[in-house]
Amino acid sequence: MIKAVRGTRDLLPPDTALWSFVDETARAVFRAYNFQEIRTPIFEDTQLFSRGVGEETDIVSKEMFTWEDRGRAQSEKGQLITLRPENTAGVVRAYIEHNLQTRGLNKLYYIGPQFRRERPQKGRYRQFYQIGAEMIGPPTSGSESPARDAEILELLATFLDRLGISGWTLQLNSIGCAQDRANYNEALRNALDPVKSRMDPDCQRRAVTNPLRVFDCKVPEDQPIIEQLPRISEFLDEPCRKHFEQVQEILKSVGVPFTLNDRLVRGLDYYSRTAFEFTHGALGAQNAILGGGRYDGLSEQLGGPKAPGIGFAIGEDRLVLALNRSAEEMQSKPDVYIAPLGAGMDRESARLARELRHQDLMVELGDETFRLKKSLETASKLGARFALIVGENEIKADSFALKNLATGEQVSVPHSELVERIRPNS
RNA sequence: GUGGGAGUAGCUCAACCGGCAGAGCACCGGACUGUGGCUCCGGAUGUUGCGGGUUCGAUUCCCGUCUCCCACCCCA
Incomplete structure (x- = not known):
């Protein structure tokens, strides 16, 4: 019998009723916030991800479905093609390619499959679905404003509430501007140098390759060391610190609860300043239901104009798991x-x-x-x-x-x- | 990619030490020829994930492999 390949699955009725419910709720919420839909290709030039997402990230270094397309002539080299592992890079590519900066602030959303070649487990599939949105535009369009960060976060809270999902937590952090991160990385390395030999081997490896990731170490014995490490909050320059404070002020004013977590680090290279994650208790090890943040430098990194942006991606598979509703009644x-x-x-x-x-x-x-x-x-x-x-x-x-x-x-x-x-x- | 657990009917799961593969639910037919649900009676259902090995005999033991689940890594 021919079966669905590893990490992929069929969504069947009545379960598909839950998915439709999520999709339709998302579209309704996006409409209320004046977002418009964008559909980008499912595969892209491999370079888009290696340059956009980051060569050193796990996604690019080991999780992409990549193949070489046939060249036009027999002798010609083919182009490297990759199934999209996330959608922000594709959206920013389209932004650059179609000169969307002429439209001012772009508020775009997408719903669709993404592909990562990881080991499957509950809430993690090789073809999975994301609902995401991006706000991107030239600085003069207000794309850099903390009001945009707060608007995105408030939208997300509204969306989860409309789905009837309770028990979520918004974890919020600022990982600073590019320069702040460089300074901070330097300071972390210095702080880790004398103590890292006492740490768990896995954490030691992170201390060398990507010091920020040390904060993800879960080994209990290492926690006292981690507690002593400098925090990113001490390294934010004045504008960044202020930006972050204003985001928090607006959130308080609109009544969206959040938890500051200065150990929250996002995995993709393009993030800067505001970083966030919504977690949910009932999902096991894959407790992150959505994640996102600012990517003020991404457009330039891809050869485009200066175009600050902020966005998020929701794991729809996980959202459906957290949805405490029966598919039967939804049908x-x-x-x-x-x-x-x-x-x-x-x-x-x-x-x-x-x-x-x-x-x-x-x-x-x-x-x-x-x-x-x-x-x-x-x-x-x-x-x-x-x-x-x-x-x-x-x-x-x-x-x-x-x-x-x-x-x-x-x-x-x-x-x-x-x-x-x-x-x-x- | 690493470590562990599991795979038996459409679904949920049994099967003692290696000895005829079963139950509940679901499904189909009948009791009831133009009246569902409740009840009763009857019925079908299997490459025991796949491939090999040991054995008189394998769902059971061994090896390989695939898939799912859990944890790690990492992420949505």
Whole structure:
């Protein structure tokens, strides 16, 4: 048997109803904040990610699905192509390619699959889905303003609330401007040098390769050492510190709760200043439901104009896990099940079904070879509100037996009154 | 990529020390020829993930492999 390949999966009904609910809620929220949809290609030039996301990140160094496209001529070298592991780089590429800076502040969102070649586990797949948004534009468009950071975070809180997801925590940090990070990295290395030999081997490795990552060490014995390390907050220059304070002030003013976490580090190279993560308790080791931050230098890094931006990506797979709702109840149910009764009734039923469906009713259509018992059984199983019996008597009288499947009550309804009697809330 | 656990009917899971592969739910038919849900009766369902090995005999033991789950790494 041919099976879905490792780390990929089929989303089937009724579960897909949950996904639709999430997608539709997201679109509604984005609309309220005046975001517009962008769709970028699923694969891109490999260089976009190595330069944008960062050569040294795990994503680029070991998790990308990359292949060499065939060259035009036999002899010609092919281009390296990569399935997108995230979508921010693609959006910024499109921003540059289409001169979107001429539009001022761009507020863009996307919903779609991303690909990372990781070992699968719960809440982590090789093809996974992200709902994300980016606010990007020239500095004069206000793209750098702390008001934008706060707007994004408030949008996220609203979105999670509208989905009915409770128990989330917003972890907030500022990782400073490029210069701050360089200074901080330097200070961290100096602080780690004399003590790192006492640390867990894995943490030692981080101390050398990427000192910021030391804060992710979970080994209990190393915590006292980590506690003593300098904090990024002490290295923020005046504008950065002020920016961060203003973000917090707006959040307080709109009533979005947050927790400052100066150990929060984001994995992608392009982040600067505001960094955040929403976590959720019920997800096991993959507790980050979404993450994001500022990327003020990304556009320039990709050869574009100065275009500060802020964005986030939500792990939709994880969001659906955290969604404490049954797919069953989410599924929409037919308003009416039409039960054709006996030879020739399929064609009469088809006409009725067409008529009702054109009135925007949800109609399921049976089969004239079914016995009435089986039709009614099927109708209740589908959760239809009514069964409409279409037999010879009904056709002659042009009046149909309409059975309320919840109460069992059955009445004969003239053809002209059917829509009115079946329509919900009427 | 590393370490560990699991894989048996559509689903959830049994099967003692190696001895005829089972139950509940779901499904189908009937009791009831134009009336569902409740009840009763009957029915079908399997490459025991896959491949090899040991054995008279393997769901069971061994090896390999695939997939999922958990943890690590890292991230959404």
